[in-house]
Amino acid sequence: MTLGANIMNDFGNTLSRKRAELIKKYELDVESLPTKEEIDNQTRINALDKLKQQKQEAWSTWNLYPAHQKIQFDFSKWKPDMQEDSENARELGKKAYLLSKRMKNETLNVLFVGAPGTGKTSLALAIAKELDKHILFISTAELAALFDTDLRNSPDIKQKLRNVENAMIGIDVLIIDDLGTEGSMRFKNFGVTEKMQHLMYRVANGRFNFEKNKVARTTLITTNNTDEELNNMYDPKIISRLIPKKQEQRIAFNNMKDVRGMG
Known part of the structure; x- marks a missing residue:
């Protein structure tokens, strides 16, 4: 046996002896002690969680919240009774929750459409949180203000x-909030500045898989506008790639009242 092998063997024996002494001293239940594999696996999980947190913090640098005020929401905060039509509000929350479960295994875009203050942004945030992925929040009004x-x-x-x-293109889950509020018919033919058009076109393309003809990453869009109005503001190709056509991917806040500030 070589000198190196002797040293490693002695080291292993020393560790085993120390382990036995600690077990005896503290009267440990050997059967309940984690195995080396379990310790290694937990270390790996902790490292991945830490890396995920660091990545989210990096992405969060580029959030554009309304009035620069961070907003958060989850399904436990959804209060249907704040609406006169509480049953409809309850169904909206249920539809959003079921979509979030489906979206854990399927990449979809979802549209939230209705009057201001009815809870569109809240349910978009709730879905995003349920997905447990990297999230970016972009208020189109704040984005347009940069231009x-x-x-x-x-x-x-x-x-x-x-x-x-770059963040809008690469993020796992993108929330585009209040799409259409940045529009004005005084700009060109579409109602939105040319530079804003170009940016949104690149984002729409970057989040779409042309080879498979489907969305590549999840985008949640809230708006007060109809499809026709959005198509008047933006190049229809942008709307086609961002706005889902299937009704099961649309959450319409019909007959909902503005409850902002009532909670």
Whole structure:
């Protein structure tokens, strides 16, 4: 036996002896002690969780919340009784929850459409949280404001727009909030500035798998506008790639009232 082998053998014997001494000293139940494989697996899980948290923190740098105020929501906070038609509100919450379960195994876009303050953004956030993936929140009003600022041509704003765009394309779950509020018929033929059109076109393309003719990553869109209005604001190709046509992927807040500030 070589010297190196002797050293390793002695080291192993020492560890075994120390382990036996600790078990005896603290009267440990050997059967309940985790195995080396279990310890290694838990270490791997903890490392992956830490990496996931770090990645989400990095993505979060590019969130564009309304008025720069972070918003969060989950299904436990959905309160149907705040609506006059509580039964319909309950069904909306149920449809969103069932979609979230389906979306754990299937990549889908979902549209939330209805009047302001009815809970569209809340249910979009609830679905995103249920999916337990990296999330980016983009208010289209805040995004459009980056193009309208007097500093829009500054290197800092240009770099921020590039970073936001890259994040919108690459994130697992993208929430596009209040699509259409940035539109105005004074801009070109579509109602949205040319630069905003181009950015959204690149994002729509980047999140679509043309080879398989299906969405590549989940996008949740909230809007107060009809399909016709959105198509008047944006190039229809953008709307076609972002807005789902299937009714089961649309959550319509029909006859819901504005309950913002009542909770």
